[in-house]
Amino acid sequence: MEVSDESGNSQSIMKASLVLVALLGMMGYALAGITLADVRAAEWDSFKLEFNKNYVDESEDRLRMQVFQANKRIIDAHNERWAAGEESYEMGVNHFTDLLEKEFDELITGNDGSLDDKDADEDTSDVNVAEFDSEPHPYDVDWRTLGAVTPVQHQGHFNNSWAFAAAGAVESRKFVATGRLVKLSKQNLVDCCRTKHKRTLNALKCIKRKRGIDTEASYPYRGPTGRCLFKKKLVGAKIRKHLQSSPGNELALAHNVAAGPVAAVISWDALRFYKSGVFHNTSCSKAPDYAVLIVGYGHCENYGDYWLLKTSLGATWGEQGYLRLARNRHNMCGIASRAYYPKCSEIKMKAAFVIVALLGVAACTQGGATYSEQPNREWDDFKFQFDKIYDDESEEQLRMLIFQDNKKIIDAHNERWAAGEESYEMGVNQFTDMLPSEISKGFTNNDDGLPIADLEPAPYDYLNEVGDLDLDMPVKVNWTQLGAVTPVMNQGHFNNSWAFAAAGVVESRQFIKSGRLVALSKQNLIDCCRRHNKLTASALICIKRMRGIDTEASYPYRGITGKCQFQRKLVGAKVKKIFQVRPGNENILAFNVAKGPVAAVISQAAIVNYKSGVFHNPHCGQSPDFAVLIVGFGTCKSFGDYWIIKTSLGSTWGEKGYMRLARNKQNLCGIANRAYYPALY
Incomplete structure (x- = not known):
């Protein structure tokens, strides 16, 4: 019963309808006397419908339409060159097309006046520059295909790309080390890491200083800064240290990305209307103002090497929330200027647990394990799967007893279910370490x-x-x-x-x-x-x-x-x-x-x-x-x-x-x- 992407079916229906309307419009253009103004008005109505745009009054609607049409002319002119093979990427209408350039910049990179890494020099005094050797790195890498990247989210009307990039880097690096992908809380960083400058590096430092970052499930994203609600018992990952990729060195960056996704900060000034393809524009500055997650790299036959970047602009932007940025093109958009990744302090422990668990299973098949060891393994598996962390050993012991009691109920029920005596199966879930009164x-x-x-x-x-x-x-x-x-x-x-x-x-x-x-x-x-x-x-x-x-x-x-x-x-x-x-x-x-x-x-x-x-x-x-x-x-x-x-x-x-x-x-x-x-x- 899995639900498709929230916009999938409806957008397909809508786009098919719009194509049909456009075709009918072209066929009947001369006969019906349709003017260019009619076409532009139809484009405007389609834009508002597709991106769910609602304005305060007719006056704002007219103003936004003028801005949209001006931006649409830029897009159309670029795409004529793209269709002729003169550009490496396609532009397209997106949810920013009714915004002025200044509004876009304020919305994406500085709505509160403190741009990510743009206002001041960055303190990297306690950050080590990652070493890399001269051994060849893989020809192409895409960490998405390996299950190391969480789904694209939308930061909304907030300057929070730094939080998404930092949390994303920790999520992915934790997966690389443990095989477990856990969504981490961007709101935790927004609320609890209130430094003067909103920076990816500062967010990683904050996670280390506070000894962890909560899970997304326990502390979901909202957007605006609120009261810090960080709870140590709900931590999903901890940072031991953070490393910086050698500034400006794309070869070093590729070596680091080959080992796992890396957070970076790029200039966003030329990417406003990106839709698809490999972005290459020499006018893109190297002044960093928008944080992304580099999840891979590759090569395009027509346009050469590229970086694969995950944004926090939602799955309707660009290539389903991603963009490909030209690689080995003189540090395009400053991609290698400020790139960081963490090492997590709990990774060693949990990786060791995986090895111990595997050895335990092997010993069991050889008759070395006793049945009495099984509940403890089930408990460890439960904590691992549902990312359970408790305040102290006393609480953990209590939770384990509750878990074991509930597990007995589940096992007894499932014996009847297997015998055809029950109509449904029970299973361990996020509630299995809780009392009924707590759930209620x-x-x-x-x-x-x-x-x-x-x-x-x-x-x-x-x-x-x-x-x-x-x-x-x-x-x-x-x-x-x-x-x-x-x-x-x-x-x-x-x-x-x-x-x-x-x-x-x-x-x-x-x-x-x-x-x-x-x-x-x-x-x-x-x-x-x-x-x-x-x-x-x-x-x-x-x-x-x-x-x-x-x-x-x-x-x-x-x-x-x-x-x-x-x-x-x-x-x-x-x-x-x-x-x-x-x-x-x-x-x-x-x-x-x-x-x-x-x-x-x-x-x-x-x-x-x-x-x-x-x-x-x-x-x-x-x-x-x-x-x-x-x-x-x-x-x-x-x-x-x-x-x-x-x-x-x-x-x-x-x-x-x-x-x-x-x-x-x-x-x-x-x-x-x-x-x-x-x-x-």
């Missing part, structure tokens, strides 16, 4: 410590009690396969399932209405809907009252409640009214899900140890305390009807972030008690 408190309670089940339902005078009923219902539905569902996210250690469910149902219903899938801001709801008791229906009401919800790109998820930063000009969707499906009626719920995903609230008992299959447990209870998105339904030959449910627990949980819950089994887990969906403008 951490994932299903509101800020006042009151379980959601104890709160009054959303006021009914804001809701139409029963959704529409359509008797022509399909046998099965899966909205993920139709491109109507954004990728699974991880809510982290916060009670925010209500925000994910509410935003998710608006995202999907908007796709059905417009063919456009836009990720919407869960953090917008967390920060701005504080008076709505953390209920899914209340969150939808809040969106209606605010007259919209911002996009995820403009207001990214962080987890904790902060200051409301809602901006109407960045709204991604608006809610007209909210429907509640008749409580307790699964047939009516199915009719409504056939029209589009529906937000619902279930008992959290279903999520604790679930791994795969159709969950059916009559002891689940019907007290709603965990919000989900119902994205479809179907039938399993062995275990009957089921609902397809999207969670906010990350793609490593359950069936890649999804679960199947038994349907038409007396409203199992309260699935039909509180189910809602919006009508949109």
